[in-house]
Each structure stands twice: as C-alpha cells, then as structure tokens.
Amino acid sequence: MSAIRNDPMRGTPRLSGRDLVELEHALKDALRVHVPFESYSLFFPESLPEGVGGPVPSYRASARELLLPLVLHNELLGWFVARGVRLSAPKSAPLYLAALARAELEKFALYKRSITDPLTGLYNRDHFLGVLEREIELVDGALMAGGAGEIGGAGGFSGGLGVISLDLDRFMWINERYGYTVGDAIAAEAGRTMLRICPRHAVAARLIHDRFAVILPDARPRACFQLAELIRSGISRLVHKDAVTGDAISVTASLGHVCYPQGMNGQQLLRDTPERARILLRKANKAVSTAKHHGRNRVFGFADILPKGGKVLEVLPMGRLTVSLGRDVEARVGQRFLLLPPGPPRSVLAEVTEEERLSGSSPVTHKGEAVLIEVQEDMAFAEVLHPADPSVPIATGDRLVLVAEEGAGYDRQQAGDDVPHKDDVTGLFAHRDFMARWPGLRRGPERFALGLFKVLSGADGYARGYENAMRSRMGTLAELVEARAPQGSVGGEFGLGSVVWFLPGLERGEAETLLREVVADAERRGLELAAGAGVYPYMSFTRADMLENARKALDHALLLPHPRAAAFDSVSLNISADRLYMQGDLFGAVEEFKLSLLADEANVLARNSLGICYAQLGRHEQARGQFEEALRHAPDDLMALYNLGWISQRMGDAQRAKTSFERCLELDPAHVYSMLRLGALAEQAGDPDRAEQWYLKAAGLPGGEPLTMRHLARLAVDRGDKERARECLHLALNANHNDHFAMFLLAKLYLDSGEDPQIAEVLARQCSALAPERDDYWDLLVRALEIQGKEDEARSAEARKMAG
Structure with a gap:
C-alpha cells in the first residue's frame, strides 16, 4: 500500500493525442539517441490493431520498421513507427525501446502535471505567466518587423493579444455558507465550462481560488468581449446542488479584458517582459473589479473604465x-x-x-x-x-x-458665483474660476501661450498633511512663474500639484525659454518640475485648442530628460499619435501624424509611423509614398528602408524590395528580418537553394532560429524531405505555438503521407480558428473530416468557409 501511496505518477493528468503531437519532437529525439532511424510517424490506436494480449512492440525486418506502443497507466495512447531501422537484437531490443518510450511518456505526464491546476484541469498560474511573457515577446517581434506579421505572405501573426480575467461572484460567501469543498466543486465546474467554451488556441488557467484568466492570441477588443461574454453566459447557467442542504446554488462571474499593446501606455512598454505581463494581468483584474462595482455578472473592458467605469467612493x-x-x-x-x-x-x-x-x-x-x-x-x-x-x-x-x-x-x-477669488496659499485662481475666465482670456491678444506646470517632487501621496504640502509647493511654483511671466498673465490651479498660466504676447521660442527658466529656478529651490505649453498661433489650431495642446506638450515634457520642458510641436503630435495607435484608433493616429508632418515635413519617425498606419488600412501606394519621402530626408534610416522593402514586396515589386533589404543589411549585417524577406523573395523567384542560404544565415543569429523554422520546413516540403519538414515545424511550434501556418503545413504532412487524419483534424481546426480568413485552412479541415467519414462536420466546416 505504501508503494501506491508514494507513487510519483499517481494523480498525473491523462495525456491526449494532442499532447503527443506537441511532444512528438521530444519523443523522437529521446528514442533516436538509442536507435537511429530515417523517418518516423505517429499513429493512434484506431490505425493499427493491438497485439494478442495487449499492445506489444515489434520489428518488421523486411520493411525495416519498428512499431512501439505508447502506453501509460495501462492505456494505449498511440503508436510510434520508426522506419529505416536496423536492429542487432530484433527480439529483445523492441521491448527495451518500448520501456524507454514509456519512461518518456511518464516524463511528459509529470511535466503536464507541473503546469496543470489539479482541481480544474486548466493551466496553473506559473505556466500562464510564462505563456503570456512569450506571447508579449512575439507581439513585440511582429511590431519590430514593420507591423506586418508576415514573411513572404505565409505569416500568421498580426501583432496583438488579449487577456481575459474572471472572478466568481460572492465566492467567499459560498465558501462560508456551504463549505470549502462545495466551493472547490463550483470552481471545478467553472473551469470545465471554460475548457468547453475557449477555442483550442486560447490558454485558460486558474490563477488562485476563484480567479481565472485566458490568453487569446491575435485578438482585438471585440474578440475578447465576445469570448468573455460566452464564458459569462456559460457560467451563469451553472447550478450546483448542495448534497447536505439540497440548495441549488447558482453561479455568476464578473469578467474584464485588456489587449496588448493597446492597453499599455508609453512608459509601461519600456518595462521588461515579466513586468509587462503582470501589468497586463493587473489591468484585466482592474476591469473585473469595475464589473463587480457595476453590479456583477457582466463584462467590462479596461479601455472602458475611464470613460464610463468610475464611481464616487466618498463624499468629502x-x-x-x-x-x-x-x-x-x-x-x-x-x-x-x-x-x-x-x-x-x-x-x-x-x-x-x-x-x-x-x-x-x-x-x-x-x-x-x-x-x-x-x-x-x-x-x-x-x-x-x-x-x-x-x-x-x-x-x-x-x-x-x-x-x-x-x-x-x-x-x-x-454655479451662482460671479466673483472669482484667489487662494490665500497659492495666490492662484481656483480651477473652476480659471476655467470660467479662460474663454475671455484667449479672445484678447494676437498671440499667447498657455502653460501647464506639474510638480514632480513632494510628500508621499498618503502621508499626513499631503495636501497642505503640495499646496505649499504650488505657491512656490506660482512665485517662480509670476517672476518671469509677462504683464497681464493669469494663473490658476489645474489640480493638486499642477498650475496653469495664461501668458499673453509670447511667441513659441519665448514660451519655451520661459518654461526652461522656471524649471531651472525650481530645481535651485529643491523642486522638480515638468512644463508644457501650447502656443497660439500655431498651424491651423484654434485658440480653444491650446489647452489640449498644452496637455500634449506636458506629456511630451514628461518623457524628456532634464530639463523637462516642451512647447507643443511636431514631436508632441508624434507622442499623441502613438498613443492613439496603441489604443487601436488608426484613423485618429493618421490625422495626428499628418498634423505632425505639417509642422515638420522632415519628421522621419512620423513618416514611418504614418506609412505603417496606411499599410494597415490597405492603402499601400500611400504607405510606399511615405517611406520614400522619409528616405529622401534620411537616406540611411533603417526603419524606412525595411518598411519600403516590405510594402514593395506586398505590392509585387520584387526588385525594389530586394534592393531595400540588401541596403538594410549593408547598414546592419545582423538584421534578421531583412534576411527572412530576402529568403522569401528568393523562393518566389524559384531559387530554393538561395532562399535556404538566407534562412540558415538568419537562424545562426541571436533570436533568429525560431523565426526561420517554418520557412525551412516549407522548403523541405517542396523537396519531399518530410522528416526534415516535420522537425522544423515542431521547432517552429515550440517557438510560437500559435504559428497557424506551421500548423497548416504539419497537418498537410500528416494527410499527404497517409497517416492518421485525426492529428491533421486537430491541427486544421486550430489553424482555422487562428486565421478564419484563410480558405486553404478550411479546405484542409474539410478534407481531414471527409477522410474520416465525418460528412456532417465537413459540410459545417465548408459552410464556415463560405460565410467568410
């Protein structure tokens, strides 16, 4: 009995056929150490009959085939077939190799247990965070590659992901009323519901207690909301009957979602990957809290919290x-x-x-x-x-x-108050008084500046006397500005620690000088400041726009090294446009980038960004024009060169693309993405040998191997080298388990080689879910289903394809 109690394999999760497909490469490597073979394949139990008395390993000398049953816990999971095998001991060696295969399966099962939550069957928190970090790095890689996400038209990554967080409502009350065993049973039911609803490419996990989360690769806010709503609806239909009291316990959940990179601000994007993963999860949790505050059993997006998710906590x-x-x-x-x-x-x-x-x-x-x-x-x-x-x-x-x-x-x-008055401590008008005067102030002078000054140093936010301390600093700040402000200037409180000044008669250069001088004066007084100003007239902006321009200039200043002072300009517009782009507002970003270029036509960064926006909107000719104009101003700008090559390739201009990528390599010989593009161009030109040279060169550079595997696999498929293709595809999926093109190629390999179509079906379903717009993926799924005689499912898949 003690041997059973101490069995380390006891309680390990069951391995599925999908697990075997994912671990196939590792199993092959482990067996090849002990027995060389030329090729191999997996079959599932339906494909080969079991031997008399159970599955037994065998060696077919005439065909040089070794058949190893994959058995774990007395369950036949599949068969591993190695071809081109020579055994010196054909009777005893198969038994020994089958035992090795079983040992590998036990290792796989232990690994699965290490990443699985035992209560729900979902992934655990550590695995979830590891996957999230890897997905974030994949998004970053796609964005670095010009935002295209495709190499030679065979890509599978759009450069985004979604995180959904879920918390069961009143779960603590359930635990206290019915006991923790009932709570565990309800959490397990919720987990099974999530497994049933979430698509295969999603990563669902139980983080702790009743808190769950889902990673949805390649997702936009709408897709996140739709999946979250399906999960919410599914859980709301759960009813658990308590065996002791007979009570029917209904269950609901509150969910929140956020997308990367749209949900991150500029400074957060500079953090390391583990920190960004946790920030993203914290934002999704914040959306869950907002959903609970607004009545529970609902879905809230992080982007919706500011516009409509706020609540009054206390009336002071x-x-x-x-x-x-x-x-x-x-x-x-x-x-x-x-x-x-x-x-x-x-x-x-x-x-x-x-x-x-x-x-x-x-x-x-x-x-x-x-x-x-x-x-x-x-x-x-x-x-x-x-x-x-x-x-x-x-x-x-x-x-x-x-x-x-x-x-x-x-x-x-x-408001019933016609007499504005100044604060005794700061000497400034209150916010409401300044804003009431602002329309009249801006109508007067032909030119003026509106400055915003923010105190960056002060007492701790929750320390006793914080407000008094900050108001004292605001008084000091007001003195510093007033000492340099022109006659007729008016100052007001813009917030606790922020002041706003109307500065008549100043031109842009004079305003920026004043800001810098005030920041320097404050530093000598032990006060750290940031300052931004909108200056009228400037381009086509109206007088009323100066407040928003001052805000954008302050955002600009906060990103600068000392002295943190900026007058609204082309760079301020760039920063504002980048924020809109990260939030997914492409049209708003386009308008801001265009304004930035009106302010400074030589702003190469703005031209690159505007070109990427145009490309994502399908305006390829306009995109190419922006990249060409950027190179006219900065001929050696690596980003503009690469983007020009990328858009030229998309437009079918192979020679222009090739010239651009070769120039990128002259400037940066280790530019992996240019090598991949040149390899794709060589493939398109019918030169697979040259393409392979580019891919292998890229694979030898840091971070290059994961990006090149599916391209090398594609070459191997074209050459009929199925063993090499399978190996490369498994490496590609290890690097990016959502690489739908690699899944497609692997599924096609299984079908074309006459192997078990069940594996092909699993892979085809997953790649179709990741890229439903690809007709060839649906065609492969239909074919895999028809081979198995699943005619109704094949027709359903065909209908999904026709529906677009």
Whole structure:
C-alpha cells in the first residue's frame, strides 16, 4: 500500500493525442539517441490493431520498421513507427525501446502535471505567466518587423493579444455558507465550462481560488468581449446542488479584458517582459473589479473604465470627492465627468386602458459635474464644479461619465458665483474660476501661450498633511512663474500639484525659454518640475485648442530628460499619435501624424509611423509614398528602408524590395528580418537553394532560429524531405505555438503521407480558428473530416468557409 501511496505518477493528468503531437519532437529525439532511424510517424490506436494480449512492440525486418506502443497507466495512447531501422537484437531490443518510450511518456505526464491546476484541469498560474511573457515577446517581434506579421505572405501573426480575467461572484460567501469543498466543486465546474467554451488556441488557467484568466492570441477588443461574454453566459447557467442542504446554488462571474499593446501606455512598454505581463494581468483584474462595482455578472473592458467605469467612493467636505479612477486607468488632472445616479435607468410601465400598456425608461439626469484635481495610482480626488440640483445630493456609488472639454457643462453664472477669488496659499485662481475666465482670456491678444506646470517632487501621496504640502509647493511654483511671466498673465490651479498660466504676447521660442527658466529656478529651490505649453498661433489650431495642446506638450515634457520642458510641436503630435495607435484608433493616429508632418515635413519617425498606419488600412501606394519621402530626408534610416522593402514586396515589386533589404543589411549585417524577406523573395523567384542560404544565415543569429523554422520546413516540403519538414515545424511550434501556418503545413504532412487524419483534424481546426480568413485552412479541415467519414462536420466546416 505504501508503494501506491508514494507513487510519483499517481494523480498525473491523462495525456491526449494532442499532447503527443506537441511532444512528438521530444519523443523522437529521446528514442533516436538509442536507435537511429530515417523517418518516423505517429499513429493512434484506431490505425493499427493491438497485439494478442495487449499492445506489444515489434520489428518488421523486411520493411525495416519498428512499431512501439505508447502506453501509460495501462492505456494505449498511440503508436510510434520508426522506419529505416536496423536492429542487432530484433527480439529483445523492441521491448527495451518500448520501456524507454514509456519512461518518456511518464516524463511528459509529470511535466503536464507541473503546469496543470489539479482541481480544474486548466493551466496553473506559473505556466500562464510564462505563456503570456512569450506571447508579449512575439507581439513585440511582429511590431519590430514593420507591423506586418508576415514573411513572404505565409505569416500568421498580426501583432496583438488579449487577456481575459474572471472572478466568481460572492465566492467567499459560498465558501462560508456551504463549505470549502462545495466551493472547490463550483470552481471545478467553472473551469470545465471554460475548457468547453475557449477555442483550442486560447490558454485558460486558474490563477488562485476563484480567479481565472485566458490568453487569446491575435485578438482585438471585440474578440475578447465576445469570448468573455460566452464564458459569462456559460457560467451563469451553472447550478450546483448542495448534497447536505439540497440548495441549488447558482453561479455568476464578473469578467474584464485588456489587449496588448493597446492597453499599455508609453512608459509601461519600456518595462521588461515579466513586468509587462503582470501589468497586463493587473489591468484585466482592474476591469473585473469595475464589473463587480457595476453590479456583477457582466463584462467590462479596461479601455472602458475611464470613460464610463468610475464611481464616487466618498463624499468629502468642501465639495470634494474621492473617485475610483487613477493613473492605472490613464486618468489625468483636469478631466471632467458628469455625475450620474447608480444603476440602469428605471423602467416605467403605464396602463392607458385595461388592454393598452405603455412602457419605457426614466431619463437619467446628471447630478452635476466634477473635475479631477489630484490623481494617484488607483484613485483620485475631484472637485464638484456645480451641482445640477441642490436638492439631489451627490452620494457614494454615483457613476462618472467622461465628457470632452467642449462638452463640459460648467458655467459660472449657473454655479451662482460671479466673483472669482484667489487662494490665500497659492495666490492662484481656483480651477473652476480659471476655467470660467479662460474663454475671455484667449479672445484678447494676437498671440499667447498657455502653460501647464506639474510638480514632480513632494510628500508621499498618503502621508499626513499631503495636501497642505503640495499646496505649499504650488505657491512656490506660482512665485517662480509670476517672476518671469509677462504683464497681464493669469494663473490658476489645474489640480493638486499642477498650475496653469495664461501668458499673453509670447511667441513659441519665448514660451519655451520661459518654461526652461522656471524649471531651472525650481530645481535651485529643491523642486522638480515638468512644463508644457501650447502656443497660439500655431498651424491651423484654434485658440480653444491650446489647452489640449498644452496637455500634449506636458506629456511630451514628461518623457524628456532634464530639463523637462516642451512647447507643443511636431514631436508632441508624434507622442499623441502613438498613443492613439496603441489604443487601436488608426484613423485618429493618421490625422495626428499628418498634423505632425505639417509642422515638420522632415519628421522621419512620423513618416514611418504614418506609412505603417496606411499599410494597415490597405492603402499601400500611400504607405510606399511615405517611406520614400522619409528616405529622401534620411537616406540611411533603417526603419524606412525595411518598411519600403516590405510594402514593395506586398505590392509585387520584387526588385525594389530586394534592393531595400540588401541596403538594410549593408547598414546592419545582423538584421534578421531583412534576411527572412530576402529568403522569401528568393523562393518566389524559384531559387530554393538561395532562399535556404538566407534562412540558415538568419537562424545562426541571436533570436533568429525560431523565426526561420517554418520557412525551412516549407522548403523541405517542396523537396519531399518530410522528416526534415516535420522537425522544423515542431521547432517552429515550440517557438510560437500559435504559428497557424506551421500548423497548416504539419497537418498537410500528416494527410499527404497517409497517416492518421485525426492529428491533421486537430491541427486544421486550430489553424482555422487562428486565421478564419484563410480558405486553404478550411479546405484542409474539410478534407481531414471527409477522410474520416465525418460528412456532417465537413459540410459545417465548408459552410464556415463560405460565410467568410
């Protein structure tokens, strides 16, 4: 009995046929150490009969074939067939080799146990984070390669991923009421539901207790929302019956999702990969918390938290509020929000007659408007600009809805205060008073600057007396600006630690000089600052645009080394456009990049970025024009050269592409992506030997091997070298388990060689799910199903293909 209790294999997860396919390469390597063979293949139990008395290994000397049963826990999982084998001991060697194969399967099972959550069968937290880190690096690689994600038209990666986080609602109450055993059973049911709903290419894991997460490769926000909604709906239908009380326990879940890289800001993208993985998961968890705050059993996207996910946490004296929005959701000082009552609109039902009823919903009336005055990591302080109806008090739980600057409803006369006054400590107008004066101030002078100054050094955010300390620093800052400001300047509080100054008569150069001098003066006073200014006139921007331009200039300044001071310019527009691009707003990014180029036509970075945007929108001719113009200004710009080659290749101009990639290698002999492109061009030109030379050269460089394997596999398939092709494809999938083109080639190998079509079906389903727009993937799936006699499933797959 003790031997059974101490059996390390006891409780290991069952290996599936899919597991064998994924581990096939490792199994082949382990056996080849002991017996050389020319080729090999896997078969599943349906493909070969078992021997009398159970599956037994055998050696067919005439065909030089070795058949090894793959048995684990007395279960036949499949057969490993090695061809071109010579055995000196044909009777005893097969038994010995079968025992080696079983030992390898036990290692695989132990590995699977190490990455599997035993309660749910999902992956565990460590494996989830490891996969997430690898996926992030794959996205980074795709973005570095010009955002194309394709090499020679056989790519499989669009440069994005989604993370979905899930938390069961009131799970602690279930544990306390019914016991932790019942809680575990419910968590297990939720995990099985996720396994059933999630596509094969998704990575679903149980992180801890009732917290689950999913990685969805190649996903956009809409795809994340759709999968999250399917999971939410599936879990909401679960009902667990408690054996002790007989109670039927219903289960719901709150879910959040975020996409990479859209959900990350510029500074977060500079962190190392493990840190970015955890930041991304934390953002998804933040969306889950927001979903719970808004009523549970719902899905919330991280990108939706700032516009419509904020709530009032506490109502403070003097018209102040604490709210649930912080820097972690991109909240900024000066943003304005409408205050709305909690919950959805109230339903109204009116009976006109006994047979006629009218229904509708009561309009949502806002309670007032608030502005953020101090933003901390995960919360902020806001000031009520005005209440809409003094008889309806603002209360904890009220919702916040972001409004555009031009949509803000604040009006000084409406607020009932016609006399603006300055703060005794800072000597500045309060935020509401300055904003009330701002329209009148900007109408006066022919030229002016609007400066924003932010204190970067101060007391700890949660220390006693923090507000007083920051207001003292704001007073010092006000003195420094006032000492250098022109006559007629007006200053106001823009938030706790931020001030805004209207500076009449200044041109752009004068404004930038003033900002730098104030930052230097502050440093001598022990105060660290960042400063940005919008200057009118500038291009076609209106006077009212200067506040937003000042904000963008401050964002620009925060990315600069000391002195952190910037007047709004082409670079500020670049930074703003990059933010829009990362958020997935391609059209908004295009407009900002175009404005950046109007400000500075020699801005090569903006031209490259604009070209990439055009390419992603399918405007290839416009994209090529931008890359060519960038090279006119900077002939040796590596990014522009590579992008020009890439877009030329997409447009069928092989010679132009080849010239561009060769020039890239002159500038950087280790540019792996140019080598891959040149290899693809050589393939297209019918020169596989030259293509192989480029791929092998790329494989020999750091980080190059994983990128080249599927291309070498494609060459091996064309040459009929199935063994080499299989080996390369397995290496490609080890490097990127979502490489759908590698899956397609591997599935095609299994079918074309007459091996078991079950493996081909599994792989074809997965690559079709990853790239549903590829007709050849669906054709392969249909073929694999028809070979197995699954006519109904084949017709369904054909219909999916026709549906697009």
